[in-house]
Amino acid sequence: MAEEVAAGEAGTRRVPPRRPFWKRELPVGWLAFFMNTPSMIVLAAVLAYPIYYAGYLSLHQVGLAQMRRGVFPFYGFQNYLNLFEDPLFWLSLKNTIMFTVFVVTVEVVLAVAIGLLLMQASVWTSRVTRFLMLLPYAVPPIANGLIWSFIYNFKFGFLNRVLLTTGLISEPVNWAGNADTALVAVAVPYIWRTLPFAVLLVYAALQGINRDLYEAAAVDGASAWRRFWHITLPLLRPIIAVILILRTSFAFAVFEEVLAITQGGPGDATWVSAWYGYKVSFAPPFNIGMGAASAYVLALIVGLFAIVYVRLIYQRTT
Amino acid sequence: MFRPTFLGRVGLHLANLAVITFLLFPIVAVVIGSIQSEKTLQADTVAILPPEYTFDNFRIILTQGEQKGRVFEQATYLPDNIKVFYQAALNSLIVAVSVTLLTLVLGSLSAYSISRLRVRWTIWLLQVNVAARFVPIIVLMIPLYVVFRSAGMLNSLWGVVIAQTGFLLPYAILILAPYFETISHELEEAARIDGCSRFGAFLRIVLPLSTPGLSSCGAIIFIISWQDLLITMILNSRREFMTLPVIIASLVGDVHVFFNLLMAICLLALLPSVVLVMLLQKYVVQGLSAGAVKG
Known part of the structure; x- marks a missing residue:
């Protein structure tokens, strides 16, 4: 008897009066299940099944002839073997890696520099920069690509106009049409469009740093450079890791800017992995099986970044 | 300082x-x-x-x-694609608004169960959503086309809305889940003591208090949907279902279209999202950092 009273007092939650079962509250587990059902159905149809199906296609022979007959013969790993024997696949992968390393390095350096610049609230131009910073985020990637194809155009382009008028160059430069500069010419618009995101994250992290740390360091006579190197940078490390992973995995799948500016050219100087998968599948000879295989290789590489990222956030929350 | x-x-x-x-x-x-x-x-x-x-x-x-x-x-x-400009702009708007609303509804249901209902598998669900955010669209292009063709949803705005919603849902959940965590538990408890069911407390207490978070998420989803090229391009080939980015992409490589016309249509396409981002700057900034760092 005494035990029952004690138990009743320990669980102070009032027990609601018993209702008929259709008015009774669902157990938490079931509620969670029902609240997630709609999302799960959509995710299964649009993400999970297509990912599985891409794997299926990559193991089968799927071309125009097979599509017409509607039968995809099993092909084993032949698509992957063909892929690994294609020099263009390796060139695309190499271009993608060069593109990504360039983009991510520049973005991280610029993001930290601009983030520090935005913190200078007493400088009025910093407030202007902060207002304009988000602008590129709003520009659709395909429009961005086309705008830059106008900027880069050899004969009529905006960049050559500006540089010729100001006397910085004396001859027009074929920015996107030159194999040496084409990859950088695609990278700059991409950086332009995606930099705001990285800057925002750095800026938010900088605002979270305790000012007292700097005061203390200044009292100890630390120079601005030493304050940056020993206080700011170590405290920014987590956010820089986040930016590195996110930007790397998204830059690996760059597509729209390539489509609008160079279409892989000149020659094959800007063939990147996503472009390779697109061209192999949706241009003659429409080798969809091989395209799916190349997309899968891309997904696996990006998946590695995703695993690192999940680990990172998981650590941060527990 | x-x-x-x-x-x-x-x-x-x-x-x-x-x-x-x-x-x-x-x-x-x-x-x-x-x-x-x-x-x-x-x-x-x-x-x-x-x-x-x-x-x-x-x-x-x-x-x-x-x-x-x-x-x-x-x-x-x-x-010919320029001659359907208004139709394309309207399609873009319909798709972006529908995707935003649908993603917010589905996303807030999932995000609430992840952040508030302490069930073991919801944490696992969060990690799946983080991983799903990394799937490149190019991987989905081919199978998505086949799946939607067999479902008879090619060349329709609904097909595009569903495909984009599925693609953006993980991101929305990642933005909303940490926001729901910040809503005070006490208010929800108070409502429950007054006889509100858990789901009722979600609808009447948590959702209204989350307006800023929902706005952040909605603004970001709207912008990404407005900008989407690949999903719409694969699923819709008929002119009456094209969106602005698809129209713009169709002009790439058309030697008869010169830069003056191209730049004009690019400017018209980027203007709405630029205005939106500038007006909702505060929300976009909050959403972007919430979706990236808090899990």
Whole structure:
């Protein structure tokens, strides 16, 4: 008897009066299940099944002839073997890696520099920069690509106009049409469009740093450079890791800017992995099986970044 | 905090000037390119500003080829896709609004169960959503086409809405889940003691209090949907279902379309999302950082 009273007092939650079962509250587990059902159905149809199906296609022979007959013969790993024997696949992968390393390095350096610049609230131009910073985020990637194809155009382009008028160059430069500069010419618009995101994250992290740390360091006579190197940078490390992973995995799948500016050219100087998968599948000879295989290789590489990222956030929350 | 010296201030102004120049450079280019004729663009290849301005590029797009103006008087060819500009703009708007609403509804249901209902598998669900955010669209293009073809949902706006919702849902959940965590538990408990069910407390207490978080998420989803090219391009090939980015992409490589017209249509496509981002700047910033760092 005494035990029952004690138990009743320990669980102070009032027990609601018993209702008929259709008015009774669902157990938490079931509620969670029902609240997630709609999302799960959509995710299964649009993400999970297509990912599985891409794997299926990559193991089968799927071309125009097979599509017409509607039968995809099993092909084993032949698509992957063909892929690994294609020099263009390796060139695309190499271009993608060069593109990504360039983009991510520049973005991280610029993001930290601009983030520090935005913190200078007493400088009025910093407030202007902060207002304009988000602008590129709003520009659709395909429009961005086309705008830059106008900027880069050899004969009529905006960049050559500006540089010729100001006397910085004396001859027009074929920015996107030159194999040496084409990859950088695609990278700059991409950086332009995606930099705001990285800057925002750095800026938010900088605002979270305790000012007292700097005061203390200044009292100890630390120079601005030493304050940056020993206080700011170590405290920014987590956010820089986040930016590195996110930007790397998204830059690996760059597509729209390539489509609008160079279409892989000149020659094959800007063939990147996503472009390779697109061209192999949706241009003659429409080798969809091989395209799916190349997309899968891309997904696996990006998946590695995703695993690192999940680990990172998981650590941060527990 | 540290007042910069005079020289330091000059340096900071110069650095800001460089950043602002970089940020505005393409915007200046698209504006200048769109307010002149093909003739002036070709006549003087060194001049930055054209000798004369014209709005004929916008006129021909906005009247869908009806009014040609002086610039296009002689033109006999106009891409058919430009003649459906309003339809495409309307399609873009319908898709973006539907995707935003649908994603918010589904996303807030999932995000609430992840952040508030302490069930073991919801944490696992969160990790799956984080991983799903990394799937490149290019991987989905081919199978998505096959799946939607067999479901008979090619060439419809609904197909695009569902595909984009599925693709953006993980991101929305990642933005919303940490936001729901910040809503006070006490209010929810109070409502429950007064006889509100858990789901009722979610609808009546948590959701209304989450308006800022929902706005952040909605703004970001709207922008990404407005910008999407690949999903719509694969699923819709008929002209009446194209969106603005698809129309723009169809002009790539059309040798008869010159930069003046291209820049005009690019400017018209980027204007709505630029205005939206500038108006909702605060929300977009919050959403972007919430979706990236808090899990």
